[in-house]
Amino acid sequence: MARVDPERIRNVALLGHSHDGKTSLAEAMLYAGGAVDRLGRPDAGNTTFDFEPEEIKRKISIGTAIAHVTWHDHKINLLDTPGFQDFAGDVYGAxxxxxxxxxxxxxxxxxxxxxxxxxQQLRSRDLPTLVVVNKMDKENADYWRVVDAFKEFSPRPVSIQSPIGHEAGFKGVIDLLSRKAY
Known part of the structure; x- marks a missing residue:
């Protein structure tokens, strides 16, 4: 493995409520960056991050798992944390x-x-944070309801991507910075 300049290493924690898609997002990041050759799925029990027998059986993360991907000459360490509060100690460590x-x-x-x-944990550590609204293809998906809810935490949440459709009609996103649809 090639030596990586420490200035080019990023440690990114993925946090959120249980079953909101932290592990699936982390798997997609590994796949998109070429770190793995297949897209792992928690419901299939074949993810890079949930490898303990109990995690595979329950289809949840029990401990923080770490994997890395290279993206634009940076090594990004992904720290996939558990969503259940029973395992909150792992979140603090991450x-x-x-x-x-x-x-x-x-x-x-x-x-x-x-x-x-x-x-609250992120704010107490003053960590730069992006909110990822996930699972836009699910029933009752409402991107703008989530954005509006964050106004309680942050006076002006800013969208950098906007969905194209929702629920069964979800087609992708518009990157508002590059003005491209994906």
Whole structure:
């Protein structure tokens, strides 16, 4: 393995309520970056991050798992944390190592207790955070409801991507910075 300049290493924690898609997002990041040759799925029991027998059986993360992907000449260490509060100790440990975070929120579940607790932990550590509204293809998915809910936590949440459709009609996203649809 080639030596990586420490200035090019990023440690990113993925936090959120249980079943909002943290592991699936992390798997997609590994796949998109070429770190793995297949897209792992928690419901199939074949993810890079959930490898313990109990995690595979329950289809949940029990401990923080770490994997890395190279993206634009940076090594990005992904810290996939458990969503259930029973395993909150692992989240605290991951936040000590992280320098930024992705807060994953389900588009149909919205901001719930686990989301609020994760947000409080992120703010107490003053970590730069992007909120990822996930599962836009699910029933009752409502991106703007989630964005509006975050106005309670942040006076002006800013969208950098906007969905194209929702639920069964979800087709992709528009990147508002590059003005491209994906």
């Amino acid at each position: 936040l000590r190592a992280a320098e930024s975070a992705l807060l994953v929120v389900g588009a149909s579940t919205g901001v719930v207790v686990g989301t609020e607790l994760a947000w």
